[in-house]
Amino acid sequence: MRRKGFTLIELLVVIAIIALLLAVIVPSLRRAKEAAWNVICRNNLKHYGLAGQMYTQDNAAMFPNAWGSIFRSIEPDRLCQWHDRSRNPILRPELAGSLWDYLGKQDKSHLCPVFDRFARQIHVCPSGTNIPVEPLFGYSMNALLGGFELSGSGAAQYRHVLRVKTSDIRSPSSIFFFGEENPWIESTRYVATLNDNALCGTPNHPSDERAWIENPSHMVPYGYLRYQDCLATFHKTTLEKKNEGQSNVVFVDGHVDMENWTDTYRLSRWAKQRPKLYY
Numbered sequence: 001m002r003r004k005g006f007t008l009i010e011l012l013v014v015i016a017i018i019a020l021l022l023a024v025i026v027p028s029l030r031r032a033k034e035a036a037w038n039v040i041c042r043n044n045l046k047h048y049g050l051a052g053q054m055y056t057q058d059n060a061a062m063f064p065n066a067w068g069s070i071f072r073s074i075e076p077d078r079l080c081q082w083h084d085r086s087r088n089p090i091l092r093p094e095l096a097g098s099l100w101d102y103l104g105k106q107d108k109s110h111l112c113p114v115f116d117r118f119a120r121q122i123h124v125c126p127s128g129t130n131i132p133v134e135p136l137f138g139y140s141m142n143a144l145l146g147g148f149e150l151s152g153s154g155a156a157q158y159r160h161v162l163r164v165k166t167s168d169i170r171s172p173s174s175i176f177f178f179g180e181e182n183p184w185i186e187s188t189r190y191v192a193t194l195n196d197n198a199l200c201g202t203p204n205h206p207s208d209e210r211a212w213i214e215n216p217s218h219m220v221p222y223g224y225l226r227y228q229d230c231l232a233t234f235h236k237t238t239l240e241k242k243n244e245g246q247s248n249v250v251f252v253d254g255h256v257d258m259e260n261w262t263d264t265y266r267l268s269r270w271a272k273q274r275p276k277l278y279y
């Protein structure tokens with residue numbers, strides 16, 4: 001005799017099977033999404049690496065000034081420039097840094113979807129700044145490849161005094177060109193690390209001799225030098241373990257890899273002492 005509908009037991013079995021299937025599918029979907037996001041991020045960085053190489057070819061083999069690469073100037077409000085849509089160099093060419101002619105006039109390649117998600121969830125602007133967190137930029141140039149002056153004020157402060165040639169880099173496959181920085185503020189990290197164009201992996205300024213002879217054991221969070229930029233920690237991790245992940249970087253030779261923030265200084269420093277400065 002045919003029954004109509006299901007018994008309670010049958011329903012429970014069906015629900016249990018669906019729950020089991022979801023438990024299997026959801027994490028693998030999440031992993032698939034992360035993998036797709038990672039491909040986007042890697043392609044973005046390849047694009048940055050190529051733009052950087054084209055820049056050096058057009059500029060006597062010289063790297064750009066890191067602090068003037070995305071934005072022409074780091075002031076004002078540099079801490080939140082990376083998510084300030086009213087300062088988008090695509091729409092406001094007068095703000096555009098030296099790399100823009102090579103990066104192209106489109107929005108997409110400047111942002112890692114993983115960074116975008118973390119930044120929207122975590123970033124709190126410094127007090128006094130009230131800009132919606134709608135990230136535009138997530139990549140920063142290695143400041144030891146080209147940087148401005150430590151002292152001075154006004155325009156002089158941004159003079160390109162650390163001028164590095166591509167031929168100076170003995171191992172282009174082990175020095176990073178562009179990388180990701182963390183979008184959150186922590187007591188152990190300098191608040192200005194938030195994509196101010198330049199990733200300076202030492203607490204000292206690149207035009208300071210000390211920046212080149214730092215003891216890596218002094219790096220955050222092990223030693224007394226608490227203030228410095230470092231590579232991001234938001235890949236391959238969760239929100240709860242936001243300081244335990246990794247960062248994508250593109251190297252001077254153009255290859256892309258994933259690295260730990262603890263290697264920031266090792267991957268930044270291409271010389272054992274400060275190179276000559278150009279005033």
Ligand SMILES: [Zn+2]
Pocket residue numbers: 041042112113114115180235248
């Ligand atoms: Zn990324």
Ligand SMILES: [Zn+2]
Pocket residue numbers: 079080083123124125126129131
């Ligand atoms: Zn902000």
